[in-house]
Amino acid sequence: MTTTRTLFFVSDGTGITAETLGQGLLSQFEGVTFLPQHFPFLDSLAKAEDCLAHIHAAKVQDGARPVVVMTLMDNQISALLRQADALFLDVFETFIAPLELELGQHSSHVVGRTHGQARHEAASRIAAIHFALAHDDGVTDADFAAADVILVGVSRSGKTPTSLYLSLQFSIKAANYPLIPEDFERDQLPPCLLPHAKKLFGLTIQPDYLHLIRQQRKPNSHYASLENCRYEVAAAERMMRRAQIPYLDTTARSIEEIAVKLKQALR
Amino acid sequence: MTTTRTLFFVSDGTGITAETLGQGLLSQFEGVTFLPQHFPFLDSLAKAEDCLAHIHAAKVQDGARPVVVMTLMDNQISALLRQADALFLDVFETFIAPLELELGQHSSHVVGRTHGQARHEAASRIAAIHFALAHDDGVTDADFAAADVILVGVSRSGKTPTSLYLSLQFSIKAANYPLIPEDFERDQLPPCLLPHAKKLFGLTIQPDYLHLIRQQRKPNSHYASLENCRYEVAAAERMMRRAQIPYLDTTARSIEEIAVKLKQALR
Numbered sequence: 001m002t003t004t005r006t007l008f009f010v011s012d013g014t015g016i017t018a019e020t021l022g023q024g025l026l027s028q029f030e031g032v033t034f035l036p037q038h039f040p041f042l043d044s045l046a047k048a049e050d051c052l053a054h055i056h057a058a059k060v061q062d063g064a065r066p067v068v069v070m071t072l073m074d075n076q077i078s079a080l081l082r083q084a085d086a087l088f089l090d091v092f093e094t095f096i097a098p099l100e101l102e103l104g105q106h107s108s109h110v111v112g113r114t115h116g117q118a119r120h121e122a123a124s125r126i127a128a129i130h131f132a133l134a135h136d137d138g139v140t141d142a143d144f145a146a147a148d149v150i151l152v153g154v155s156r157s158g159k160t161p162t163s164l165y166l167s168l169q170f171s172i173k174a175a176n177y178p179l180i181p182e183d184f185e186r187d188q189l190p191p192c193l194l195p196h197a198k199k200l201f202g203l204t205i206q207p208d209y210l211h212l213i214r215q216q217r218k219p220n221s222h223y224a225s226l227e228n229c230r231y232e233v234a235a236a237e238r239m240m241r242r243a244q245i246p247y248l249d250t251t252a253r254s255i256e257e258i259a260v261k262l263k264q265a266l267r
Numbered sequence: 268m269t270t271t272r273t274l275f276f277v278s279d280g281t282g283i284t285a286e287t288l289g290q291g292l293l294s295q296f297e298g299v300t301f302l303p304q305h306f307p308f309l310d311s312l313a314k315a316e317d318c319l320a321h322i323h324a325a326k327v328q329d330g331a332r333p334v335v336v337m338t339l340m341d342n343q344i345s346a347l348l349r350q351a352d353a354l355f356l357d358v359f360e361t362f363i364a365p366l367e368l369e370l371g372q373h374s375s376h377v378v379g380r381t382h383g384q385a386r387h388e389a390a391s392r393i394a395a396i397h398f399a400l401a402h403d404d405g406v407t408d409a410d411f412a413a414a415d416v417i418l419v420g421v422s423r424s425g426k427t428p429t430s431l432y433l434s435l436q437f438s439i440k441a442a443n444y445p446l447i448p449e450d451f452e453r454d455q456l457p458p459c460l461l462p463h464a465k466k467l468f469g470l471t472i473q474p475d476y477l478h479l480i481r482q483q484r485k486p487n488s489h490y491a492s493l494e495n496c497r498y499e500v501a502a503a504e505r506m507m508r509r510a511q512i513p514y515l516d517t518t519a520r521s522i523e524e525i526a527v528k529l530k531q532a533l534r
Contacts, residue, residue, distance in 0.1 A: 014527040017291045020284045028374035087369040089362050102354040107295035129428050161396050260281040
């Protein structure tokens with residue numbers, strides 16, 4: 001059984017679709033080591049020739065057929081690559097034909113349509129990103145009225161990556177506000193949050209994992225101690241339950257999972 | 268010809284793969300309006316029943332078959348959904364069988380494998396995000412030695428969204444540093460950048476588009492005037508050429524395109 005395969009991601013756009021799909025499929029095969037090679041923006045026969053040479057070479061080197069995940073609109077370019085002895089997972093070829101039949105339309109075969117965003121889409125996304133940055137980590141509560149969601153939680157519970165991801169991926173305006181020792185002593189949510197109760201969403205985390213994360217940031221501090229992590233998480237969860245703020249445990253969840261679960265809850 | 272179709276994204280994980288793929292495919296059909304419905308984390312027969320009811324209802328409402336983009340590992344769940352009268356684009360079913368044959372292995376059929384990241388992967392990604400934030404917009408040059416890339420360009424040329432995307436998507440540590448009026452007067456790159464010449468990458472933008480963006484931020488200011496935008500862009504490009512810094516025009520490019528092109532250039 002072969003254990004190493006070269007894996008080509010070939011696209012006339014960024015290749016992000018091919019890569020997302022390929023990673024998902026190949027994560028299902030544990031015994032195989034995949035060596036990725038990326039060929040984005042492959043939009044000419046000359047570039048296809050170069051890619052073809054790499055596919056040939058990979059087969060010789062691995063002693064096994066490469067796997068090629070393709071999202072290509074141009075049939076001439078696909079045909080050229082298909083001269084190689086490889087397994088082709090051709091996304092558009094596979095799905096465009098049944099879609100054309102179903103919709104009673106020919107596809108436009110326009111390259112890179114996905115990524116040539118309309119300017120107003122781009123603008124609202126950029127606005128969401130700058131909003132997330134301006135309202136990161138409680139920097140300001142000036143514009144909470146404009147927020148789609150306000151994330152709350154203890155330091156290093158995942159608020160910042162989540163709010164940035166929400167802005168970049170979904171153009172959601174996400175502020176985030178930390179719960180800090182003063183809040184736990186008062187045993188009350190920060191007063192600036194109270195007028196925005198309906199937009200609040202909590203992130204929590206298991207104390208032992210929080211301890212590990214904080215140890216990397218400030219080793220052997222009170223801040224990072226397991227005892228303090230336990231105290232802060234318990235106090236934060238108590239405050240959130242009392243204020244009826246929905247919250248989610250981020251431990252062992254990817255940023256994508258947290259963001260999508262939050263987006264579901266917002267609806 | 269039908270012009271409205273409901274589009275279901277169904278996944279046992281986040282559904283991001285299904286959505287990325289579906290958007291790419293459907294952008295090829297201009298005459299049809301697609302109404303998206305999202306069913307992420309669909310991991311039980313009860314949830315599948317609920318989704319099935321929505322698919323039935325959408326068909327009645329639209330008077331046309333819905334399109335269902337599926338990434339589901341569980342065959343029982345897929346089979347249940349397939350009772351609906353819809354066009355199914357089943358990603359795993361389509362591609363897993365040829366992969367099993369090619370690799371001589373059965374797939375593990377483990378749900379959500381893609382998104383259950385290893386902790387060290389998650390940690391390097393989070394580190395990259397915090398690096399991008401700490402080194403956004405020239406806040407500090409303290410840790411440029413640890414940067415994978417340092418983006419330079421005029422204000423609002425796209426540096427911040429690009430560096431955040433590089434960190435979130437590719438775990439690349441990207442700092443960004445603005446070129447400002449003082450730099451143009453001196454006609455020299457900021458001195459703190461000089462020791463890191465090999466890591467520098469420039470972003471530029473067409474002056475008329477920059478003018479539009481800046482007008483939204485500070486209407487009718489000198490900063491936003493077309494004349495000043497022309498002056499700044501010309502000066503920035505001249506400095507980058509002289510210092511042999513590769514640079515890219517971000518006008519009409521999505522953040523994804525810029526990030527992937529930059530990643531290619533880094534290699």
